[in-house]
Amino acid sequence: MAISLGELATRFDCELRGDAATEISRVAALQNAAPDALSFLSGAAFKAQLGSTRAAAVILRESDADDCPVACLVNDNPYACYARIADFLYPPPAIVAGVHPQAVIGDRAKVSPTAEIAANATVSDDAVIGDECFVGPGSFVGPGCTLGSRTRLLANVTLVRNVTLGQRCIMHPGAVIGSDGFGNAMTPDGWVKVPQLGGVCVGDDVEIGANTSIDLGALGDTVIGNGVRIDNLVHIAHNCQVGEHSAIAAQCGFAGSTVIGKRCMFGGQVGVTGHLTICDDVIFNGKAVVSKNVTRPGRYSSVFPCEPVLEWNQKVARFRRLDKLARRISDLEKNST
Amino acid sequence: MAISLGELATRFDCELRGDAATEISRVAALQNAAPDALSFLSGAAFKAQLGSTRAAAVILRESDADDCPVACLVNDNPYACYARIADFLYPPPAIVAGVHPQAVIGDRAKVSPTAEIAANATVSDDAVIGDECFVGPGSFVGPGCTLGSRTRLLANVTLVRNVTLGQRCIMHPGAVIGSDGFGNAMTPDGWVKVPQLGGVCVGDDVEIGANTSIDLGALGDTVIGNGVRIDNLVHIAHNCQVGEHSAIAAQCGFAGSTVIGKRCMFGGQVGVTGHLTICDDVIFNGKAVVSKNVTRPGRYSSVFPCEPVLEWNQKVARFRRLDKLARRISDLEKNST
Amino acid sequence: MAISLGELATRFDCELRGDAATEISRVAALQNAAPDALSFLSGAAFKAQLGSTRAAAVILRESDADDCPVACLVNDNPYACYARIADFLYPPPAIVAGVHPQAVIGDRAKVSPTAEIAANATVSDDAVIGDECFVGPGSFVGPGCTLGSRTRLLANVTLVRNVTLGQRCIMHPGAVIGSDGFGNAMTPDGWVKVPQLGGVCVGDDVEIGANTSIDLGALGDTVIGNGVRIDNLVHIAHNCQVGEHSAIAAQCGFAGSTVIGKRCMFGGQVGVTGHLTICDDVIFNGKAVVSKNVTRPGRYSSVFPCEPVLEWNQKVARFRRLDKLARRISDLEKNST
The missing domain is CATH 1.20.5 (Single alpha-helices involved in coiled-coils or other helix-helix interfaces)
Structure with missing residues (x-):
């Protein structure tokens, strides 16, 4: 697919400095860009590479435009603008509506005729698959699960039961949503399992990473707000609530019933105790230990960098x-x- | 399903204070309970919610009974009592004996006629599936694996090889039991893989969480004792032994050959060095680093809480x-x- | 399978002290070895068990030979020698060439006739499966993925897309290679997903553990060098590079674009910040926090051992x-x- 700089500028609300007829056929990093590629400059760390880029054009802030040796698309948020253009040039694979002959669909499941159910996937009775959804190879959609339209389960995803996903969500391979919470009552004879009777409620535009696990609520739901981004190998225990647009990097763990505000950001491997409340707009450095409520926005840490x-x-x-x-x-x- | 308070009191060994004929049809948290729901009070943290509950009845300790505005079921261990009643009211789905036409069973596998093998599951030759077991969708039972009766592999569980599970175990989705231990011998030409020749031996009534991995022994077995509870995303390396009724929260990691006592409890993200011995009844706070033997019961920590x-x-x-x-x-x- | 000590000594380049005709039929640990077993002594920790072993023979260094009560195979690297002999005695299961009737192969996929594709596996269009490869039950090989000869995906492995594996690699169950990197651009309306357009390039003789995730590059590839060993539940983010023969223990996490040297060793649960460079031959103690470049080989730590x-x-x-x-x-x- 090729598109002119002029059309990109119009579609993606940029000011073009350069020849509107120049055609772009791919994206690339500043350093490696071939002459038919569009690149971007979003942070100071890469500024040094701007002068020598061979890209056809670069998306950048106005303040960087004068230093650009090639055409540029000026935008206040070059990284987001790049993301949207890259998505336009490289859209996710189109849905091929229908059920693969080697998928298994429960008799009472409701599968939209515009959804794609891939090979070796299993959709239970009492599951609902919305329009233009994708249920990938080896995935399992359990009883009481609902996928909003255009939501995609990539390969080998498991929705155990009572999981509601909003629209346009992406579940990466190996993610397990709706597993039992870790509820156990001690007795003199050992642990008694506490039945986990709630669900998981995931909003719209949520992305959940590979091999991440999100447990269903003991009573009531575990809730993931709209626009939340969760990386790989994260653990979210029963009855947690994650506020809208929060982002959680890989291998973070949240104990039960903790409530996270909006737009929070967690570096990798952060550990959060149960029954806490974290206010909006808090940032935690990687590996931080969060064991008390946080009531003021800002950045928090508890890390010692390694030494010999x-x-x-x-x-x-x-x-x-x-x-x-x-x-x-x-x-x-x-x-x- | 509805059941009277009188019958619950008799079945679950409680003293009833209130009308024996009142019918219960669900369980709920104190705060949200509708008038047909049974709730429970187990810890001081929720005591404040007792006075305003609209539940039909509350399971609680005798010392809390006078403060209860509704009927109550008095029991020394309200949480365990609640767990048993909830399990009675919400039993796990019944086994539907038989092999799904789209499951694959090896010719020499021994599958009990009372077991259920779900769609897209694979059972190898030389595997044994006991009575009333459930092998969930997408699960794999490898060679030399045995499931004791009433053990359930939920969806997409992998038993690699040489894994023996006891009775009434629950393996949550994505769990991998019997993967190779991390055994490598350095040479001038790089690592040589050390064949992992042992197995994994799991006792009765064990629960293993989503996306947890337990490696088989290098020589001899990795051993998980009766009644052990393991949460999500835990790693247990080759030749570890976990004592009966120990509980391990999410994302803990155990290096090889470590021996854990009985009734130990690990908070989330604890890391344990290899070749250690931990005595019975030890509790580790979340994210603790355990690098020496522990010979005295008690609670241990090595965590700095985060700060601005x-x-x-x-x-x-x-x-x-x-x-x-x-x-x-x-x-x-x-x-x- | 039985083999004489004489033949072992010849094949595996050892000096035999003892009767060349003695037959070995298994391997075992010093402590548990039966009289037909071969054992090994590689570290001082097990020296005390040498004197009482009942093994037929022991692989050991020359300096330990005089203390050995039974026959011995003298070798400078007893652990590697043991590994090679164990691999000879217990080879991995042979490939049974062919496609299982319940596997699904895309029309344009290229599958070597000497490869084995197991039940419930799915191989996409535009995937290439080399000679004598094994694609295990429930595994998914996505578009643009290539397996070098003799590479094995055990059960429920997911190669999402654009993943190239070298020869003789082993991917353990639940591993997810080629998942989207965690790329998100903030806007006033929330996160915009940054398309992840690169791939993952894995060298020869690489082993990747159970439930480990390796993301594909945002632009360009994530690269895992020849001979690298990665344990379970590890996270490697987009555009990381791991140098040859490095070894990464369980639950380590690497943020994006970090470059790891050759022969580095990471204890469990180490966390590494993004955009760092770690030189060759660095060792990190378990749970270390690596937040700066490391330019000198040696051992690093940032761990406090737990206390009461x-x-x-x-x-x-x-x-x-x-x-x-x-x-x-x-x-x-x-x-x-």
Whole structure:
């Protein structure tokens, strides 16, 4: 697919500086762009590569335009503009409506005639698959699950039961939504399983990463708000609520019943205790430990960067003897008075 | 399904305070309970909700009974009592004995006629599926695997090979049991794979969470004791042993050959080094680092709660200069003598 | 299968001390070895078990030979030698060439006639399966994916798209290779998905663990070098590069575009920030936080071992008051001058 810079500028609301007739047939990074490629400059880190780019054109902010050796599409948010153009040039594969002969559909399932059910997928009785949905190879849609229109389960996705997905969601391979919450009651004879009777309610435009697990509520629902982005291998326990447009990087874990505000951002491997409330617009550095409510927006951390092990071990030893240091200071203070 | 409070009291060994004829048709949280619902009060955190509940009845301890505005079922362990009643009211789906026409069963596999093998499941030669077992959609039971009676593999579970599961186990979707341990021998030409020749032996009444992986032993078995509960995305390496009734929250990781005692509890994201021994009745806070044997029961931690990043960074900087602080104290001590 | 010590010594380049005619029919750990078993001694930790072993023979270093009560195979690298002999005695299951009737193969897929495609596997159009490959039950090979010869996807593996695997690779169950990178551009209306247009390029002799996820590049490829070993539940984000023969233990996470050198080793649960460069031959202790480039080989750490919670909490409290300690020292210094 090729498209002119002029048409791109019109469609994607950019100011064009350069020849409107120039044709773009692909996107590429600044450094590697061939002369038929469109590139973008969004952050200072890549500014140094702008001068030597061989791209046909670059999407960039007005303040960078003068330094651009080739044509440019000026936009206030070059990264988002690039994302939209790339999506236009490389749309996801079209839905091929119909049920593969080797898919299995329960008798009482409601599958839109415009949906695609791929090979080796299984759709249970009492599941509802909306218009233009994609249920990928090896995926399972359990009882009581509903997919809003244009939602895609890529390969080997599992919706266990009582899962409602909104419209235009993407579930990446290996994601498990609606697994039992970890509810166990201790007795002298061992653990008794606490039945998990709720569901998972996922809003519109949500993306859930590969091998991520989201448990259904014990009573009531686990809720993922509109526009939330969840990366790979994340764990979200029963009855959590994640506010709209929050983004959760890989391997984060959330214990049960925690409520996350809107537009929060979690670096990778963050751990969040249960029954907390995190307000809107909070950012956590990777691997942070969140064990108390957070009531003020801002960035939080609890991470020690690594060091050569000998130096590190000395520091840990010092840390372990902090009490002694404090006592020595007290002694000095006594003597000095 | 509806059942009277009187019958519940008799079946589940509670003292009833209220009208024995009142019918219960569901369970619900204190706050949301409709007048036909049974609720429970197990911890102090929810005590404030008791006074305003509209539930038909509440399961609670005797000490809370006087504060209950509705009928109550008095029991020493309200949470476990609730779990048993909820399981009675909402039993797991019944097994529909038989092999789905689109399941694949190896010629030499032994499948009980009372077991259910779902669509797109694969059972290998030399696998044994016990009575009333469920092998869910997309699941794979490899060679040398045995399922004790009434064990359930929900969807897309993988038992790789040489896995023995006891009775009444539940494997949640995406769980992988019996994958190769991470055994590699370094040579000048790179790593040589060390064949993993053991198995995994799982006791009765074990529950293993979504996308959890348990490797088989290098030689001998990885062992999961009776009644163990393992949450989602946990990693258990080759030759580990987990004692009976221990509970492991999401995203914990155990390196090889570690031996865990009975009734231990691991918060989320705990990391445990290999070749350790942890005694019975140890509790680890979430994200703890366990790098030495633990010989005394109790609660352990190694976590710093997060703080606003500027404050945190100042503390880390102080920590890095602890040596200098210590030297300044030494100097002061010299001067003061 | 039985083989004589004499033949083993010849085939695997060992010096035999003992009767060349003794037959070996299995391998076992020193402690449990029956009289027909071969064992090995590779580290000091197991030396104490040597004297009482009942094995037929032991693979060991020359320096341990005099302490061996039974026959021995002397080799400079006993663990690698053991690995090779174990692989010889217990080879992986042979490929049964052909496509299972219940596998689904796209019309334009190229599948070698010597490959085995198992039940309920799906191979897309535009996928290439090399000679003697194994595509296990429930696995999915997406469009644009290529498997080099003798590569094995065990059960329920997902290659999403644009994934190239070298020769003799092993992908363990639940692994997801080629999932979309976590690319999102913020706008006032929420996140816009950034299309992920690259691929994943995996070298020869690579092993990738159960439920591990490796994202494809945003532009360009995510690259895993020859001989790399990756354990379970690891996350590797878009555009990372992992150098040859590096080994990554379970639950590590790598943010985008990080470049790892050769022969690096990562303990479990290490977290690595994006856009870093790690030189060759670096070792990270488990749970380390890697947030800066590493330019010198060696071992790094940032871990506090856990302690009884009361003692730990006191230390954390001290840590939080380090500023006060420092101020008290400054005051003392002022007074002492």
